[in-house]
Amino acid sequence: MNDYLTRSRNLPKSFLFILPILVFYEIGIILYGSETQNTADGC
Numbered sequence: 940m941n942d943y944l945t946r947s948r949n950l951p952k953s954f955l956f957i958l959p960i961l962v963f964y965e966i967g968i969i970l971y972g973s974e975t976q977n978t979a980d981g982c
Contacts, residue, residue, distance in 0.1 A: 947953070
């Protein structure tokens, strides 16, 4: 368990793991658009 905690706190490795997922998500939003609105906007 201690080894897991040490590895999971490595910020650069965590960022590199998340980066491709974030890129695909953003590309999907751009290509297909998003019809959802933030309710804090009040519009």
